[in-house]
Amino acid sequence: MAPAALEREDKERDAAFKQALHGKTAEGRAGFTAMLGKDHKAQKEAVDEYFKHWDNKPHTTETEETREARRAEYATLTRHYYNLATDLYEYGWSQSFHFCRFSKGEPFRQAIARHEHYLALKMGIQEGQRVLDVGCGVGGPAREIVKFTGCNTVGLNNNDYQIERATKYAKQEKLDHKLSFVKGDFMQMSFPDNSFDAVYAIEATVHAPSLEGIYTEIFRVLKPGGVFGVYEWLMKDAYNNDDPHHREIRLGIEEGDGISNMEKIEVALAAIKAAGFELELNEDMADRPDEYPWYWPLSGELKYMQSIWDFPTLVRMTHIGRGIAHRFVGCLETIGLAPRGTQKTADSLAKAADCLVAGGREKLFTPMYLMVARKPKA
Ligand SMILES: CC(C)=CCC[C@@H](C)[C@H]1CC[C@H]2C3=C(CC[C@]12C)[C@@]1(C)CC[C@H](O)C[C@@H]1CC3
DSSP states (O other), rough: OHHHHHHHHHHHHHHEEEEEEEGGTTSSOHHHHHHHHHOHHHHHHHHHHHHHHTTTOOOOOHHHHHHHHHHTTTTHHHHHHHHHHHHHHHTTOOSOSSSSOOOOOOOOOOOOHHHHHHHHHHHHHOOOOOEEEEOOSSSSHHHHHHHHHEEEEEESSSSSHHHHHHHHHHHTTTTTEEEEEEOOOOTOOOOTTTTTEEEEEEEEEEGOHHHHHHHHHHHEEEEEEEEEEEEEEETTTOOTTSHHHHHHHHHHHHHHHHHOOOHOOOOOOHHHHTTTTTEEEEEGGGGGGOOOOOTTHHHOOGGGGHHHGGGHHHHHHHHHHHHHHHHHHHHHHHTTSTTTHHHHHHHHHHHHHHHHHHHHHTSSEEEEEEEEOOOOOO
């Protein structure tokens, strides 16, 4: 079959799966209530498809073959991850699926928006420019950056459910004349060469099987002189893959966050140069001496509570809060209100949260390695 026909077939299959699993939840309710409206059979399929990559594959026995098997299936792995996690993300975080820096007294949403503004500022995104958001989630950052800069943005995503939600939110905010969404695989984008003035990716390209591969594809769609900005998820220099504790942290993050192959900082720097970019800026924003670390909302440590409004966020992540949530979701599953696999998904996210916090605290991992790079003019 010709590649275009194969692609069409894949798109139809994914759209049909989205319809079966999410039904009308994509158009209506968000977060926790949306979770209860899933088709149980389709949810089981998504859970089985996702967790087959990790079940019975502990960090102690990880081999290059297990990693390669995940890399080979990065697209379905990521798609199923977001089929399972999107509602939990919207319920427990916001419509911007990324971390950020926090300053004292700064409300959560303001800190999240500031992180987005910072990237747009460092990239120098201008009014009227054509911009691509790679791995746009449900469009929270794209909406903010369109409002902040006045640019025109296309969001690229390989998950139909997220695209449907992103489209709905853009319409609700009356931004649909400047912001649209396209379904596609970021490793082989459907855009012609030299299409965009700027491309950004916020905590999304970590889902790629190869950083050099994704950066090369971004380079292709950028116009000469165009700019690429990214907040990358990376293991830091202190990470030692031969240390079982370090590996357990990396694997916990990968399993709970839909990642097939997370790399070290040095690999990302080499990849961006190998793709042809001129690197203008690189900094691990997690290394700034912030009083409130990026991972505080996941830490469950009450010392980070700044106002009474932080209490629910923090208490949910304490041992007691986790235990209650685990049993509550288990009960919902037993009585048939929540589909099978909801508890397994929630537990895996909770484990990822522990590993993210440990990775942050032990300075082994960063979710905000900032790189700004340019495609040369000639
Ligand atoms: C997966 C990538 C590359 C980016 C997403 C970053 C974050 C938005 C998520 C990483 C871990 C997530 C967790 C939650 C929300 C979204 C994240 C912070 C929860 C707080 C959602 C509510 C659950 O009860 C607990 C989750 C812990 C992990």
